[in-house]
Amino acid sequence: MTTKDSSEIGYAEALKELEKILSDLERADVDVDVLASQVERASELIRLCRDRIGNAKMQIDTVVSGLET
Numbered sequence: 001m002t003t004k005d006s007s008e009i010g011y012a013e014a015l016k017e018l019e020k021i022l023s024d025l026e027r028a029d030v031d032v033d034v035l036a037s038q039v040e041r042a043s044e045l046i047r048l049c050r051d052r053i054g055n056a057k058m059q060i061d062t063v064v065s066g067l068e069t
Helices: 011-026 032-067
Strands: none
Touching (some): 011 032
């Protein structure tokens, strides 16, 4: 599976990749040799999603505060 650099993907694509990794990890025949790399990739994607959510929240807060004045 080819993965893009985390900075190149959007939130929805990152979430979809996370779901795929989770599905792979839930299988009974998980390849232990790739387990560590999948967990590392999942960690990167989770960090990306948290950052994107944080940025969206800041933008929303800015817009909402502008409406209150």
